[in-house]
Amino acid sequence: MPPESNLQLAKKNHLLAALPAEEFDRITKFLEPVTLKLGKVMHESGDKMSYVYFPTTAIMSLLYIMENGATAEIGIVGNDGILGVELFMGGETTTNRAIVQSAGEAFKMDTKSMKAEFTLGGMFQKMLLRYTQALIAQISQTAVCNRLHSVDQQLCRWLLLSHDRLDSDKLVMTHDLISNMLGVRREGVTLAAQKLATRGIIKNIRGSITVLNRIGLEDAVCECYNVVNAEYKRLLGPGVSRAFA
């Protein structure tokens, strides 16, 4: 990915941005920019991918699909992370589906180069492992939230997680799609979204939700969001790469 503009774009991905200059320069040589459309399936359960993806503006959703077709999201990957941890964790495949939840850009890196760099044991490896731990925290909190919290709260959590990974306040997303992520009924999402709308926190327009009052959302959300957020900051936040170099 030679063009200078791309190098700047690559830094929008937090994992890449945290690399020391030398590693960044070496690794960006293997990166290729891709544009991802909403709904694109990055991999199905059991698929072996030939690339990992570093999102910059795109957001991916990790979904589990039950035998009866019911779905539930286990995690969200945006410019804070990487899609395809199973490739360096050694399992090669995973039991979930990854789809593009918000259209945008990402950089792909072929598996072979990725594994070669990972094996070097440098900051690249360290960042990927730390990210994987953050992902574990996110998935864990999803489990807890699914168990103990209401649809209202979970919608807030989901909106905040998405909003964090997005440049805009407008989430292009139908209630039906959100219901698939949360693993609840579409009507349940409509109802919860209405409640937030009457409080002036979001605006519901056909096919999209706009965040009007971010603070209001943060007030309405359950502790799960903050726990995950704090853990991401702790593990991957500014200064991390220096702290344990």
Place this chain on the structure above:
Amino acid sequence: MPPESNLQLAKKNHLLAALPAEEFDRITKFLEPVTLKLGKVMHESGDKMSYVYFPTTAIMSLLYIMENGATAEIGIVGNDGILGVELFMGGETTTNRAIVQSAGEAFKMDTKSMKAEFTLGGMFQKMLLRYTQALIAQISQTAVCNRLHSVDQQLCRWLLLSHDRLDSDKLVMTHDLISNMLGVRREGVTLAAQKLATRGIIKNIRGSITVLNRIGLEDAVCECYNVVNAEYKRLLGPGVSRAFA
């Protein structure tokens, strides 16, 4: 841990058993046997541990504790794994509590030695990373199961996961404790356990549950159990260490 008998015992842990002879010999030098009582707290949320643990007969439960005291289990670690993945993943701490769910034995290994061995990049590292992926699969499935399945089904899943990691058919465990793990009411567990008992699948005695009909349990469980089980076998099952040596 010199005594010969301990070496045999160490092989009861699947991760250790999968190591090539040379690595096994080197690593067992760092292992110390410990006996763990039911209910012992291995670490609290945010605690930095000085050891990782390889259970042989003990079982640990990873619990998240909400601000209001409500709890929910995110995963179970037995002789198939290791407690303390956060130590080699780089985060040092985690947001959950680990408690001993079933009393028994484990081997502890000090963090320093563990990290040194991990960094060597041998089979030890590979097995730990593969195990971590399996754990991710388990946590993910917990999230999905919490969302989409009934208490009845979840109790079956939980009983099977525990039974798998145990030598005996008798689980020393009150309904109250199980309810803390599943994040449901104690009465809900009592009810679900009664249903299984009337079908002759388990026997409920004060303070313990005995599995009478393992096949019956497997028939009653949701797909979640099988998915996780298959993933553990795929990632860590017999022949794995040879397959990618």
Place this chain on the structure above:
DNA sequence: AATACATTGTGTGTTAGCGCACAGAACGAT
């Protein structure tokens, strides 16, 4: 402008699980 389609809004009845309250049963200590 008319039509088809996708999305959202709303109502009705049902159910799983909750919170609370308390009774009975098993166990442990003195």
Place this chain on the structure above:
DNA sequence: ATCGTTCTGTGCGCTAACACACAATGTATT
């Protein structure tokens, strides 16, 4: 043997979320 404690069993009202049905509104197509 008795007492206190820890478990398990049971009942009752309540609520969140479900399943299903269908109306109302946008948006795209022609």
